[in-house]
Amino acid sequence: MTTVLKLGGSVITEKDRPETLDGETLAALASAVAESGVEDLVVVHGGGSFGHHHAADHGVSTTEGIRDVDGVMDVHGAMTTLNRFVLSRLHAEDVPAVPVHPFSAAVRDGDGDLTLMTEQVATMLEEGFVPVLHGDGVVHAGEGVTVLSGDEIVTAVATALDADRVGLCSTVPGVLDGDDEVIPRIEEFQSVADVLGVSDATDVTGGMAAKVRELLALGSPAYVFGPDAVPGFLAGEDVGTRIG
């Protein structure tokens, strides 16, 4: 059984302060992963205050690209730095985590459609590793480099590996309705479009609305939940909001 877990950038960093880790939360999540004993686990993490500030500073988004190599390296470099932090917290818990940097394994065509290489991810799982991917820059035909969100990576990896369980851990306990109550299940976009907003922090990839769209396109059920629910998700429970 293959599980894909995204650790939201808002969760593992202080999203309002550039390049600041939330080390305590990251350590707690790493320990939840280790204690779950889940096998065949792919971890993806978002950008938080490492990716999004640089992307916003350089005016790069998922559709508007840049060709300035310093800008490309600012975004990619910040994300590989964050990836090192995530790996080291997982290693501290004896999780056999290894890096996958999507910048070197993905491409968008002129229509913006993504191709992500995943053979290495599948082989890492077969060999007992826990691949850790992350939001990144991606070379984009006709645009230079655009932003690739961790949520798009989750969808691409989950589809390619035919994942059984997909979870997005964000700062919120689920997708919230107009009264800030968790919506237990979302089966189509229109019914929730009015309450779905963008992120309340610097975020170039579209916040909760983009997440729900990505996950509905997945074809298998996915969950959005907060950090407290990670052990439950990894134990196979229904947590937060079920999408699809």
Ligand SMILES: Nc1ncnc2c1ncn2[C@@H]1O[C@H](COP(=O)(O)OP(=O)(O)OP(=O)(O)O)[C@@H](O)[C@H]1O
């Ligand atoms: N209806 C809603 N329910 C829940 N959250 C919402 C809703 N509308 C907007 N949001 C915002 O979406 C945010 C989650 O999206 P965001 O992209 O910041 O999360 P993330 O995946 O943890 O971070 P990152 O994109 O850096 O990986 C929440 O913190 C909240 O501010």
Ligand SMILES: C=C(C)CCOP(=O)(O)O
């Ligand atoms: C901003 C960058 C580079 C990554 C965005 O990934 P996300 O935080 O998952 O949307």
